[in-house]
Amino acid sequence: MKFSNLKGIFVLVFGLMALYASTVSAHNQAGSFTTGLAAAVDFYQATCFDDGSGAPSYLEAQVKDMTASTAKASILVHKGTSCTTNLCAQFSVDTTDSNTTYSPLVTVKQGAGVYSIFVMHTAAGTDSYDVALHCKTAAGVHTGTSVVSRQQQ
Known part of the structure:
Protein backbone atom coordinates (compact mmCIF):
# COMPACT_ATOMS: atom_id res chain seq x y z
CA MET A 1 0.00 0.00 0.00
CA LYS A 2 2.76 2.45 0.90
CA PHE A 3 4.62 1.69 -2.35
CA SER A 4 1.47 2.48 -4.33
CA ASN A 5 1.13 5.89 -2.64
CA LEU A 6 4.80 6.64 -3.18
CA LYS A 7 4.49 5.69 -6.84
CA GLY A 8 1.51 8.04 -7.23
CA ILE A 9 3.43 10.89 -5.63
CA PHE A 10 6.41 10.32 -7.97
CA VAL A 11 4.12 10.31 -10.99
CA LEU A 12 2.53 13.58 -9.85
CA VAL A 13 5.88 15.27 -9.08
CA PHE A 14 7.52 14.21 -12.34
CA GLY A 15 4.40 15.16 -14.30
CA LEU A 16 4.45 18.64 -12.78
CA MET A 17 8.18 18.95 -13.49
CA ALA A 18 7.61 18.05 -17.14
CA LEU A 19 4.78 20.59 -17.39
CA TYR A 20 6.99 23.27 -15.82
CA ALA A 21 9.89 22.47 -18.16
CA SER A 22 7.72 22.77 -21.26
CA THR A 23 6.27 26.06 -19.98
CA VAL A 24 9.69 27.55 -19.34
CA SER A 25 11.07 26.63 -22.77
CA ALA A 26 7.89 27.48 -24.66
CA HIS A 27 9.26 30.86 -25.69
CA ASN A 28 12.67 29.76 -26.93
CA GLN A 29 13.40 28.71 -30.48
CA ALA A 30 16.65 26.89 -31.12
CA GLY A 31 18.02 26.68 -34.64
CA SER A 32 21.12 26.37 -36.75
CA PHE A 33 22.40 27.35 -40.16
CA THR A 34 23.38 24.11 -41.88
CA THR A 35 23.80 25.18 -45.52
CA GLY A 36 27.03 27.06 -44.83
CA LEU A 37 25.80 30.08 -46.80
CA ALA A 38 26.97 33.48 -45.54
CA ALA A 39 23.59 34.97 -46.45
CA ALA A 40 21.53 32.24 -44.73
CA VAL A 41 18.30 33.41 -43.10
CA ASP A 42 15.98 31.40 -40.87
CA PHE A 43 12.42 32.70 -40.80
CA TYR A 44 9.85 32.23 -38.04
CA GLN A 45 6.42 33.65 -37.39
CA ALA A 46 5.30 34.34 -33.83
CA THR A 47 1.64 34.94 -33.10
CA CYS A 48 0.70 37.05 -30.09
CA PHE A 49 -2.78 36.42 -28.69
CA ASP A 50 -4.78 36.89 -25.50
CA ASP A 51 -4.50 33.64 -23.54
CA GLY A 52 -6.48 35.06 -20.63
CA SER A 53 -3.55 37.13 -19.33
CA GLY A 54 -4.53 40.21 -21.34
CA ALA A 55 -4.39 41.69 -24.81
CA PRO A 56 -0.91 41.62 -26.40
CA SER A 57 0.82 44.96 -26.82
CA TYR A 58 4.24 43.91 -28.06
CA LEU A 59 6.72 41.15 -28.87
CA GLU A 60 10.19 41.23 -27.37
CA ALA A 61 13.03 39.06 -28.65
CA GLN A 62 16.77 38.48 -28.53
CA VAL A 63 19.23 35.95 -29.95
CA LYS A 64 22.15 34.03 -28.46
CA ASP A 65 24.96 32.80 -30.73
CA MET A 66 25.84 29.32 -29.50
CA THR A 67 28.76 28.48 -31.80
CA ALA A 68 32.33 29.70 -31.42
CA SER A 69 33.08 30.95 -34.94
CA THR A 70 33.68 34.16 -36.84
CA ALA A 71 29.99 34.47 -37.76
CA LYS A 72 27.76 36.51 -35.46
CA ALA A 73 24.05 35.72 -35.07
CA SER A 74 21.52 38.53 -35.42
CA ILE A 75 17.76 38.92 -35.25
CA LEU A 76 15.25 41.15 -37.01
CA VAL A 77 11.67 41.37 -35.71
CA HIS A 78 9.01 42.97 -37.94
CA LYS A 79 5.24 43.47 -37.94
CA GLY A 80 2.91 45.68 -39.85
CA THR A 81 3.23 48.28 -42.55
CA SER A 82 1.88 51.35 -40.76
CA CYS A 83 4.72 52.59 -38.59
CA THR A 84 3.89 56.23 -37.99
CA THR A 85 3.79 56.16 -34.17
CA ASN A 86 5.64 52.93 -33.27
CA LEU A 87 8.63 51.20 -34.77
CA CYS A 88 7.53 48.14 -36.72
CA ALA A 89 11.02 46.60 -37.09
CA GLN A 90 13.95 46.16 -34.70
CA PHE A 91 17.40 44.57 -35.17
CA SER A 92 19.90 43.12 -32.68
CA VAL A 93 23.26 41.30 -32.88
CA ASP A 94 24.91 38.93 -30.40
CA THR A 95 28.52 40.12 -30.64
CA THR A 96 30.03 37.43 -28.39
CA ASP A 97 29.91 33.79 -29.48
CA SER A 98 29.29 30.79 -27.28
CA ASN A 99 28.56 32.54 -23.97
CA THR A 100 25.50 32.66 -21.72
CA THR A 101 24.20 36.11 -22.70
CA TYR A 102 21.79 37.13 -25.43
CA SER A 103 21.90 40.10 -27.78
CA PRO A 104 20.27 43.34 -26.65
CA LEU A 105 16.50 42.98 -26.30
CA VAL A 106 14.35 44.35 -29.13
CA THR A 107 10.70 45.32 -28.72
CA VAL A 108 8.16 45.76 -31.50
CA LYS A 109 4.89 47.31 -30.27
CA GLN A 110 2.30 46.30 -32.87
CA GLY A 111 -0.33 44.53 -30.71
CA ALA A 112 -1.88 41.15 -31.37
CA GLY A 113 -1.21 39.17 -34.52
CA VAL A 114 1.66 37.67 -36.49
CA TYR A 115 5.22 38.97 -36.16
CA SER A 116 8.02 37.97 -38.55
CA ILE A 117 11.33 36.94 -37.00
CA PHE A 118 14.43 36.64 -39.16
CA VAL A 119 17.63 35.10 -37.75
CA MET A 120 20.81 35.67 -39.76
CA GLN A 152 15.53 26.97 -42.33
CA GLN A 153 18.85 27.47 -44.11
Missing part, protein backbone atom coordinates in the same frame (compact mmCIF):
# COMPACT_ATOMS: atom_id res chain seq x y z
CA HIS A 121 24.54 35.22 -39.42
CA THR A 122 27.41 37.28 -40.81
CA ALA A 123 29.79 34.76 -42.37
CA ALA A 124 29.88 31.44 -44.21
CA GLY A 125 29.80 28.26 -42.13
CA THR A 126 27.51 26.50 -39.73
CA ASP A 127 26.15 28.32 -36.70
CA SER A 128 23.72 27.47 -33.89
CA TYR A 129 21.54 29.94 -32.02
CA ASP A 130 18.75 30.29 -29.50
CA VAL A 131 16.01 32.92 -29.79
CA ALA A 132 14.16 34.02 -26.65
CA LEU A 133 10.83 35.70 -27.40
CA HIS A 134 7.79 36.75 -25.43
CA CYS A 135 4.49 38.41 -26.23
CA LYS A 136 3.49 40.82 -23.47
CA THR A 137 0.62 43.07 -22.48
CA ALA A 138 1.04 46.83 -22.05
CA ALA A 139 1.64 46.12 -18.35
CA GLY A 140 4.50 43.70 -19.19
CA VAL A 141 2.57 40.50 -18.37
CA HIS A 142 3.34 37.44 -20.48
CA THR A 143 0.47 36.54 -22.77
CA GLY A 144 -0.20 33.98 -25.51
CA THR A 145 2.77 33.23 -27.76
CA SER A 146 3.10 30.60 -30.47
CA VAL A 147 5.96 30.13 -32.95
CA VAL A 148 6.05 28.46 -36.37
CA SER A 149 9.18 27.83 -38.45
CA ARG A 150 8.80 28.96 -42.09
CA GLN A 151 12.34 28.64 -43.52
Whole structure:
Protein backbone atom coordinates (compact mmCIF):
# COMPACT_ATOMS: atom_id res chain seq x y z
CA MET A 1 0.00 0.00 0.00
CA LYS A 2 2.76 2.45 0.90
CA PHE A 3 4.62 1.69 -2.35
CA SER A 4 1.47 2.48 -4.33
CA ASN A 5 1.13 5.89 -2.64
CA LEU A 6 4.80 6.64 -3.18
CA LYS A 7 4.49 5.69 -6.84
CA GLY A 8 1.51 8.04 -7.23
CA ILE A 9 3.43 10.89 -5.63
CA PHE A 10 6.41 10.32 -7.97
CA VAL A 11 4.12 10.31 -10.99
CA LEU A 12 2.53 13.58 -9.85
CA VAL A 13 5.88 15.27 -9.08
CA PHE A 14 7.52 14.21 -12.34
CA GLY A 15 4.40 15.16 -14.30
CA LEU A 16 4.45 18.64 -12.78
CA MET A 17 8.18 18.95 -13.49
CA ALA A 18 7.61 18.05 -17.14
CA LEU A 19 4.78 20.59 -17.39
CA TYR A 20 6.99 23.27 -15.82
CA ALA A 21 9.89 22.47 -18.16
CA SER A 22 7.72 22.77 -21.26
CA THR A 23 6.27 26.06 -19.98
CA VAL A 24 9.69 27.55 -19.34
CA SER A 25 11.07 26.63 -22.77
CA ALA A 26 7.89 27.48 -24.66
CA HIS A 27 9.26 30.86 -25.69
CA ASN A 28 12.67 29.76 -26.93
CA GLN A 29 13.40 28.71 -30.48
CA ALA A 30 16.65 26.89 -31.12
CA GLY A 31 18.02 26.68 -34.64
CA SER A 32 21.12 26.37 -36.75
CA PHE A 33 22.40 27.35 -40.16
CA THR A 34 23.38 24.11 -41.88
CA THR A 35 23.80 25.18 -45.52
CA GLY A 36 27.03 27.06 -44.83
CA LEU A 37 25.80 30.08 -46.80
CA ALA A 38 26.97 33.48 -45.54
CA ALA A 39 23.59 34.97 -46.45
CA ALA A 40 21.53 32.24 -44.73
CA VAL A 41 18.30 33.41 -43.10
CA ASP A 42 15.98 31.40 -40.87
CA PHE A 43 12.42 32.70 -40.80
CA TYR A 44 9.85 32.23 -38.04
CA GLN A 45 6.42 33.65 -37.39
CA ALA A 46 5.30 34.34 -33.83
CA THR A 47 1.64 34.94 -33.10
CA CYS A 48 0.70 37.05 -30.09
CA PHE A 49 -2.78 36.42 -28.69
CA ASP A 50 -4.78 36.89 -25.50
CA ASP A 51 -4.50 33.64 -23.54
CA GLY A 52 -6.48 35.06 -20.63
CA SER A 53 -3.55 37.13 -19.33
CA GLY A 54 -4.53 40.21 -21.34
CA ALA A 55 -4.39 41.69 -24.81
CA PRO A 56 -0.91 41.62 -26.40
CA SER A 57 0.82 44.96 -26.82
CA TYR A 58 4.24 43.91 -28.06
CA LEU A 59 6.72 41.15 -28.87
CA GLU A 60 10.19 41.23 -27.37
CA ALA A 61 13.03 39.06 -28.65
CA GLN A 62 16.77 38.48 -28.53
CA VAL A 63 19.23 35.95 -29.95
CA LYS A 64 22.15 34.03 -28.46
CA ASP A 65 24.96 32.80 -30.73
CA MET A 66 25.84 29.32 -29.50
CA THR A 67 28.76 28.48 -31.80
CA ALA A 68 32.33 29.70 -31.42
CA SER A 69 33.08 30.95 -34.94
CA THR A 70 33.68 34.16 -36.84
CA ALA A 71 29.99 34.47 -37.76
CA LYS A 72 27.76 36.51 -35.46
CA ALA A 73 24.05 35.72 -35.07
CA SER A 74 21.52 38.53 -35.42
CA ILE A 75 17.76 38.92 -35.25
CA LEU A 76 15.25 41.15 -37.01
CA VAL A 77 11.67 41.37 -35.71
CA HIS A 78 9.01 42.97 -37.94
CA LYS A 79 5.24 43.47 -37.94
CA GLY A 80 2.91 45.68 -39.85
CA THR A 81 3.23 48.28 -42.55
CA SER A 82 1.88 51.35 -40.76
CA CYS A 83 4.72 52.59 -38.59
CA THR A 84 3.89 56.23 -37.99
CA THR A 85 3.79 56.16 -34.17
CA ASN A 86 5.64 52.93 -33.27
CA LEU A 87 8.63 51.20 -34.77
CA CYS A 88 7.53 48.14 -36.72
CA ALA A 89 11.02 46.60 -37.09
CA GLN A 90 13.95 46.16 -34.70
CA PHE A 91 17.40 44.57 -35.17
CA SER A 92 19.90 43.12 -32.68
CA VAL A 93 23.26 41.30 -32.88
CA ASP A 94 24.91 38.93 -30.40
CA THR A 95 28.52 40.12 -30.64
CA THR A 96 30.03 37.43 -28.39
CA ASP A 97 29.91 33.79 -29.48
CA SER A 98 29.29 30.79 -27.28
CA ASN A 99 28.56 32.54 -23.97
CA THR A 100 25.50 32.66 -21.72
CA THR A 101 24.20 36.11 -22.70
CA TYR A 102 21.79 37.13 -25.43
CA SER A 103 21.90 40.10 -27.78
CA PRO A 104 20.27 43.34 -26.65
CA LEU A 105 16.50 42.98 -26.30
CA VAL A 106 14.35 44.35 -29.13
CA THR A 107 10.70 45.32 -28.72
CA VAL A 108 8.16 45.76 -31.50
CA LYS A 109 4.89 47.31 -30.27
CA GLN A 110 2.30 46.30 -32.87
CA GLY A 111 -0.33 44.53 -30.71
CA ALA A 112 -1.88 41.15 -31.37
CA GLY A 113 -1.21 39.17 -34.52
CA VAL A 114 1.66 37.67 -36.49
CA TYR A 115 5.22 38.97 -36.16
CA SER A 116 8.02 37.97 -38.55
CA ILE A 117 11.33 36.94 -37.00
CA PHE A 118 14.43 36.64 -39.16
CA VAL A 119 17.63 35.10 -37.75
CA MET A 120 20.81 35.67 -39.76
CA HIS A 121 24.54 35.22 -39.42
CA THR A 122 27.41 37.28 -40.81
CA ALA A 123 29.79 34.76 -42.37
CA ALA A 124 29.88 31.44 -44.21
CA GLY A 125 29.80 28.26 -42.13
CA THR A 126 27.51 26.50 -39.73
CA ASP A 127 26.15 28.32 -36.70
CA SER A 128 23.72 27.47 -33.89
CA TYR A 129 21.54 29.94 -32.02
CA ASP A 130 18.75 30.29 -29.50
CA VAL A 131 16.01 32.92 -29.79
CA ALA A 132 14.16 34.02 -26.65
CA LEU A 133 10.83 35.70 -27.40
CA HIS A 134 7.79 36.75 -25.43
CA CYS A 135 4.49 38.41 -26.23
CA LYS A 136 3.49 40.82 -23.47
CA THR A 137 0.62 43.07 -22.48
CA ALA A 138 1.04 46.83 -22.05
CA ALA A 139 1.64 46.12 -18.35
CA GLY A 140 4.50 43.70 -19.19
CA VAL A 141 2.57 40.50 -18.37
CA HIS A 142 3.34 37.44 -20.48
CA THR A 143 0.47 36.54 -22.77
CA GLY A 144 -0.20 33.98 -25.51
CA THR A 145 2.77 33.23 -27.76
CA SER A 146 3.10 30.60 -30.47
CA VAL A 147 5.96 30.13 -32.95
CA VAL A 148 6.05 28.46 -36.37
CA SER A 149 9.18 27.83 -38.45
CA ARG A 150 8.80 28.96 -42.09
CA GLN A 151 12.34 28.64 -43.52
CA GLN A 152 15.53 26.97 -42.33
CA GLN A 153 18.85 27.47 -44.11
